[in-house]
Amino acid sequence: SAVISQKPSRDICQRGTSLTIQCQVDSQVTMMFWYRQQPGQSLTLIATANQGSEATYESGFVIDKFPISRPNLTFSTLTVSNLSPEDSSIYLCSVEGRAPDTQYFGPGTRLTVL
Amino acid sequence: GDSVTQMEGPVTLSEEACLTINCTYTATGYPSLFWYVQYPGEGLQLLLKATKADDKGSNKGFEATYRKETTSFHLEKGSVQVSDSAVYFCALRDTGNQFYFGTGTSLTVIP
Numbered sequence: 073s074a075v076i077s078q079k080p081s082r083d084i085c086q087r088g089t090s091l092t093i094q095c096q097v098d099s100q101v102t103m104m105f106w107y108r109q110q111p112g113q114s115l116t117l118i119a120t121a122n123q124g125s126e127a128t129y130e131s132g133f134v135i136d137k138f139p140i141s142r143p144n145l146t147f148s149t150l151t152v153s154n155l156s157p158e159d160s161s162i163y164l165c166s167v168e169g170r171a172p173d174t175q176y177f178g179p180g181t182r183l184t185v186l
Numbered sequence: 187g188d189s190v191t192q193m194e195g196p197v198t199l200s201e202e203a204c205l206t207i208n209c210t211y212t213a214t215g216y217p218s219l220f221w222y223v224q225y226p227g228e229g230l231q232l233l234l235k236a237t238k239a240d241d242k243g244s245n246k247g248f249e250a251t252y253r254k255e256t257t258s259f260h261l262e263k264g265s266v267q268v269s270d271s272a273v274y275f276c277a278l279r280d281t282g283n284q285f286y287f288g289t290g291t292s293l294t295v296i297p
Contacts (some may be wrong), residue, residue: 074231112289113285113289114190114275114287114288114290115275115285115287116285149217164229164230173218173220173235173237173279174232175232175285176229176232177222177229177230177231178229179227179229180229181199181227
């Protein structure tokens with residue numbers, strides 16, 4: 073299994089500012105994933121982050137709004153830029169496990185934008 | 187496109203009651219199906235999974251059967267405990283390895 077930690081666990085931010093979320097995994101992983109869970113909705117994949125290459129963004133998500141860093145095999149950051157109230161969500165980091173069809177999730181970062 | 191629809195909550199049950207959380211899916215091909223659980227303050231954890239039709243996933247007294255004919259993967263438990271209080275997510279992984287999640291169902295079990 074993989075143990076994933078995220079920082080911060082929650083934050084309240086002002087409109088127009090940015091928030092950077094950190095994700096740390098206790099083992100080396102090739103792919104890390106960032107999800108968003110808006111209130112009352114399902115998880116939506118934002119992007120896939122591979123170490124040493126640009127992140128791959130899903131439809132509807134762009135690098136300028138959600139820049140991602142992946143400096144090594146155990147760490148990634150997601151920045152949510154130019155915040156608006158619509159960005160209020162839970163943001164989750166995830167990695168694939170070694171066994172087929174396994175995926176592990178961090179505890180999430182709850183963002184509230186005023 | 188692929189999607190998952192699950193029963194809306196919240197669900198409140200007394201201890202030892204029976205639980206069913208409905209989940210249906212839309213997918214092309216033969217997806218793998220999952221139930222994840224999120225306990226308060228923790229990340230999502232895999233509860234059980236099934237990778238082909240008629241497979242039954244089970245764990246911690248929970249069961250779900252992959253029904254291709256009804257495109258369903260309902261979660262069941264015969265006798266819930268207070269410690270089962272959590273949010274439950276149904277999910278599928280398509281043949282392109284993309285995950286799709288339901289909106290989650292909050293379960294509260296009262297003593």
